[in-house]
Amino acid sequence: KLGMTVKKDDNFGEWYSEVVVHSEMIEYYDISGCYILRPQAMSIWETLQAFFDPEIKKMGIKNAYFPLFVTENVLQKEKDHIEGFAPEVAWVTKSGKSDLEVPIAIRPTSETVMYPYFAKWIRGHRDLPLKLNQWCNVVRWEFSNPTPFIRSREFLWQEGHTAFATKEEADQEVLEILELYRRVYEEYLAVPVIKGRKSELEKFAGGLYTTSVEAFIPHTGRGIQGATSHCLGQNFAKMFQINFEDDKGEKGMVWQNSWAYSSRTIGVMVMVHGDDKGLVLPPKVASVQVMVIPVPYKDADTTAIKAACESTVKELNTAAVRADLDTRENYSPGWKYSHWEMKGIPLRIEIGPRDLEKSQVRLVRRDTGAKVDVPMTELVEKVQKILLSIQENLFNTAKEKRDACIEKVHTWDEFTTALNNKKLIFAPWCDEKEVEEDAKARTKGDHGAAKTLCSPLDQPEITEGTVCFASGKPAKKWTYWGRSY
Numbered sequence: 001k002l003g004m005t006v007k008k009d010d011n012f013g014e015w016y017s018e019v020v021v022h023s024e025m026i027e028y029y030d031i032s033g034c035y036i037l038r039p040q041a042m043s044i045w046e047t048l049q050a051f052f053d054p055e056i057k058k059m060g061i062k063n064a065y066f067p068l069f070v071t072e073n074v075l076q077k078e079k080d081h082i083e084g085f086a087p088e089v090a091w092v093t094k095s096g097k098s099d100l101e102v103p104i105a106i107r108p109t110s111e112t113v114m115y116p117y118f119a120k121w122i123r124g125h126r127d128l129p130l131k132l133n134q135w136c137n138v139v140r141w142e143f144s145n146p147t148p149f150i151r152s153r154e155f156l157w158q159e160g161h162t163a164f165a166t167k168e169e170a171d172q173e174v175l176e177i178l179e180l181y182r183r184v185y186e187e188y189l190a191v192p193v194i195k196g197r198k199s200e201l202e203k204f205a206g207g208l209y210t211t212s213v214e215a216f217i218p219h220t221g222r223g224i225q226g227a228t229s230h231c232l233g234q235n236f237a238k239m240f241q242i243n244f245e246d247d248k249g250e251k252g253m254v255w256q257n258s259w260a261y262s263s264r265t266i267g268v269m270v271m272v273h274g275d276d277k278g279l280v281l282p283p284k285v286a287s288v289q290v291m292v293i294p295v296p297y298k299d300a301d302t303t304a305i306k307a308a309c310e311s312t313v314k315e316l317n318t319a320a321v322r323a324d325l326d327t328r329e330n331y332s333p334g335w336k337y338s339h340w341e342m343k344g345i346p347l348r349i350e351i352g353p354r355d356l357e358k359s360q361v362r363l364v365r366r367d368t369g370a371k372v373d374v375p376m377t378e379l380v381e382k383v384q385k386i387l388l389s390i391q392e393n394l395f396n397t398a399k400e401k402r403d404a405c406i407e408k409v410h411t412w413d414e415f416t417t418a419l420n421n422k423k424l425i426f427a428p429w430c431d432e433k434e435v436e437e438d439a440k441a442r443t444k445g446d447h448g449a450a451k452t453l454c455s456p457l458d459q460p461e462i463t464e465g466t467v468c469f470a471s472g473k474p475a476k477k478w479t480y481w482g483r484s485y
């Protein structure tokens, strides 16, 4: 395989496409907007699932699996739920040569698939809370620029759908799930995110309120929604007649939530950490954390070197470090270094004749390129420490870069300047829908309009007299604004 040819600073879109393909995470497919997830990508997906699934089970959520297909009349159940989404619904209209009697939609999300059965299963308050999740794919036939992991016509996600007797229970779960999403990004993918609430304009129209974790890509100056946790209120309970008899014998409607993260998480990680050598994997999601490479010298004892590599891998694997070795003779050490750097392996171990003599190995970090010689007797402890340090360094570096992009503004002029400087804008806002709509209209351009990303749950104080940057009205919230994916 050729090396990287595009630099991250020169052409981000082409760089990104090259990284995901050359790191062997993605293979492009002959249907636009569809991508093959190769093992490295799938193993990251599985690692995140291995964290998230037990966590939601601890919260009493059970996995189920609902059909991929939904009938037209059920999908159309509620106009405002699918308002504007209709063009992206994919339909099955034939089987073999014959047309289907009634066209069948492929789920773009599963509210309308699930909620008729929630109505059937929920009768009394003893049937509550009902808390289901499914790990599945969904299809949205979008036409705006398809991007591997970030925007694809089919993607993997988990979608949680829960129903409670009281709003308080729903409100609490929304935030518990949001904290899990923060952990997926910050503890596993080493990507800093902001927990916040979506504006009335940006929220899920079918719900009561939407919370999200928002990431930011400094290179493009664009925000990206990382995951979302909605409180649906009783909107869907009304639509689908999901009510129950409470303990006083009265009929009440349930309070619902729905929440999701998707394979988009992987793309955000690539964008944030990748560099001009290719992918950079945080150790916690790296299927191989350490690659051991023999450095044979012309007359050196290659057998002894190979044996040392094998015992090094064995020792690391015994200590639950995911290590592998590359002893292929038809590739030079140099070729292997750039190959495994391209694949994002966090740590490389080189073992040559000099290392053998001194009973040491050379460790090379993928994040900083730093090299350190370590006595073989201290191998495991040093490798474990360095892997932790790489995980932390990736997060801290990403956080510093993200924070350096944050610009606090107070006026419209400061806002537009910051926007054109690709900043993540933090502004006092009157929280009025028309003002956001107006700001969007005024910032329309070939880079896309500015929009609210979220109002952080952790709100700074609004000092007396602070006015909205756009309308001049009294400010109600500090809100992050920017262009987004």
Ligand SMILES: O=C1CCCN[C@@H]1CCCn1cnc2cc(F)c(Cl)cc2c1=O
Binding pocket: 075, 081, 082, 085, 086, 088, 089, 108, 109, 110, 111, 140, 159, 160, 204, 206, 228, 230, 258, 259, 260
């Ligand atoms: O974001 C989540 C968490 C997990 C469950 N779903 C919600 C809302 C999804 C919004 N949404 C998003 N996209 C959609 C696309 C569509 F074609 C149709 Cl018909 C509906 C929707 C739609 O409702």
Ligand SMILES: [Mg+2]
Binding pocket: 140
């Ligand atoms: Mg969409």
